[in-house]
Amino acid sequence: MLSTWRKLTPQERRDAKTGYLALSPWMVGFVVFYAFPIIATIYFSFNEWTLAEPPTWIGLDNYVRMFTRDPLFVSSLRATTLFVIISLPTKLVLGLMLALLLNLKIPGMNAFRTIFFIPAVISGVAVSLMWIWFLNPDTGVVNTLLSYFGIRGPLWFWDLHWALPSVAIMSIWKVGGAAIIYLAGLQNIPAHLYEAAEIDGASKWSRFWRITLPLLTPTLFFQLIIELIDAFKIFTEAYVITHGGPLKATYFFLYYFYEEAFRNANMGYASALALFLLVVILSATVFVVRTSKGWVYYEN
Amino acid sequence: MRIDPARLSASEQLRRSARQRRARKLVGHAIIYAVMIALACVFMLPIFWMASTSLKLPRELMAWPPEWIPSNPQWGNYAEAFGKYPLARYMLNSAFLVAANIVGALLSVPVIAYGFARFNFPFKNVLFILMLSMMMVPGHIKLIPLYVLYLRLGLIDTYWPLILPAYFGSPFFIFLMTQFMRTIPRELDDAARIDGAGPWGILYRIIIPLCRPALTVVVVFTFLWTWNDFLEPIIFLRDYDSFPISVGLAFFQGRYSIEWHLFMGATLVSIIPILVVYFFAQRHLIGGLAAIGIKG
Structure with missing residues (x-):
């Protein structure tokens, strides 16, 4: 380290000092808000610790x-995985379809973009409260509309089998957030490619599969990773609407972690849970990145 | 009536096909509008229902069939909601947290990004990659140690845990700002240097004024995230009076017997600041998201 420093000219050293000075807030922040907590969580996960006494190794x-005798771990992992499997692909596909619609060149499209993006900017709590009332089995809009067709709607959040899909539907409602990012990707595709394809007589269908989709794969890839991490962290809905119920049907992993740590003060065990979720999220991300070489198209 | 195309003059044929194309385009537009309007209605239904409910009388809540638009809108419900719940208090708490976080981000992010964008020093790339990788670390992993740390420092139930991190730069904003600063030509720095400006003079007089679009993105996102944050406030705050609006709303549910007409009004009021910021800043918001999506 010192030898690198000695090789620098005085001007370069001055520059380097200014650079380090500029970075110093981040370096302090990195130690306090990232490095220390991450290392501490790893350490705590090997301890029994209820805050009342010092941790025991x-x-x-x-x-x-x-892994062997915690039914809650199993059910929370199952609920979370199920939620990811339902909501993630649906959101990716619907988001793309919505983006294709929003990309049509007709006047007034900006107003529609504004409307579809609204659900993505309002808070999880407000959305949750709104949807409790919206999906109310007796007076909610959905069951009212269903009743016009003579269908008795389910109990939604209050039904063992419908609770998790209901939370997924609510999260799919925020699909506008994904659509906006796709839209930016779509608008980055050079128009001359479409013009050339049109001259060659390519149909709209083949233009989509041969040009739009391949050139959109970097955006799809980015969106997949963001949504994947996000979906595993589902929490607010379980806290506000279902409290993990009915019968742990929506007892998501992060909610379990929260209850272990901040309600039951089992800091050691909760740290192990937190670390496990991190490993799951990172492995899923690494898996996606690994496979991306096969399907993500980069121009260069 | 059938017209033999061969009988028509060339110009007449052209005019006809142009008219047909225009007609087809018009029909196409009409179909698209119909689809979009139908979709928009479906998407806005939960919000519409919230607004409609907030203007009803209590006995109308359970009415069958439900009234879609209250014939006798009860605007007084809003006054009642403000009187019954500490709504104004919670919104002010949120506004304070938002302001403190924005100041923190504006003080720290440009300086840190300046270091990455303009100076060379040993281990710069390592530090940059380290910072980027922190974007991938989910926040929950840090909660227990930070909670214990704040507990020892006596900072639980104060706003410090919700404010301090902003003053040390968030990786996402640093990345965004660094990318933006790299697009500003270095010739401007050089010109200012010849005029006798030091590195900090260059930052504050030349670079920051040119970074306004990126700074707007930082401000807007900080606003949205702080206003909507839920997990951290429920962990670090205990006193009911100190709650931000997100936590306050969630707790109304448990504390009061739910009067849905007032409650939906309160929820609607709680998202108004977000909607206002969103409407005024959507260009920047979308631009910011797009920049990340494409470069990330």
Whole structure:
């Protein structure tokens, strides 16, 4: 490190000092808000700790308990995975379809863009409260509309089988957020490619599959990773609407973590849970990145 | 009536096909508008229902069939909601948190990005990659140690845990700002340097004024995220009076017997600041998201 420093000219050293000075807030922040908490969580996960007494080292016990005799771990992992499997692909596909619509060149499209993006900017709490009332089994809009067709709507959030799909539907309602990012990707595709394809007599269908989709794969890839991380972190809806119920049907992983840590003060075990979720999210991300070489198209 | 195309003059044929094309375009537009309007109605239904409910009388809530638009709108419901719930208090708390976070971001982010964008120093790339990788770390992993730290420092139930991190730069904003600063020509720095400006003079007099679009993105996102934040406030705050609006709303549910007409009014009021910021800044918001989507 010192030898690199000695090789610098005085001007370069001055520059380097200014650079480090400019970065110093981030470096302090990195240590306090990132490095320390991450390392501490790893350490705590090998301890039994309820805050009342100092932590006691118990080795891998937390992990053994997690993987062998914790039904809540299993059910929360199942609920979260199910939620990801339902909401993620639906959101990606519907988001793309919505973006294709919003990309049509007709007057007034900006107003529609504004409207579809609204659900994505309002808070999870407000959305949750709105949807409790919207999906109310007796007086909610959806069941009222269904009743016009003589259909008895389900109990939605209050039904064992419908609770999780209801939360997924609510999250799909925010599809405008994905659509806006796709839209930016679509508008980045050079128009001359379409013109050339049109001259060659390519149909709209083949233009979509041969030009739009391949050139949109970097955006799709980015969106997939963002939505993937986001979906695993689902929390607010469980907290506000269902409290994890009915019968743990929506007991999502982060909600379990929250209850272990901040309601039951099992800091050691909760740290192990937090770390497990991190590993799941990172492995899913790495998996997507690995496969991306096969399907993401880069011009250069 | 059938017209033999061969009988028509060339110019007449052209005119006809132009007219047909225009007619087809018009029909196409009409179909698109119909689809878009139908979709928009479906999407706005939950929000419409919230607004409609907020103007009803209590006995109308359970009416069958429901009234879509209240014939006798009860605007007084809003006054009642403000009187019954500490709504104004919670919104002010949120506004304070938003302001403090925006100041923090504006003080820290440009300086840090300036370091990455304009100076060379050993380990710069390592530090940059380290910073980027922190964007991928989900926030929940840090909560327990930070909670314990704040507990030891006596900062639980104060606003510090919700404000401090902003003053040390968020990786996402630093990345955005660095990318933006790199597009500003270095010749401007050089010209200012010849005029005798130091590195900080260049930052504050030349670069920051040119970074306004990126700074707007930082301000808008900080506003949205702070206003909507839920997980951190419920962990770090305990006193009911100190809650931001997101937590306050969630707790109305548990504390009061739910009067949905007032409650939906309160929820609607709580999203108005977000909607206002969104309408005025949507160009920047979308531009910011797009920039990340394409470069990320």
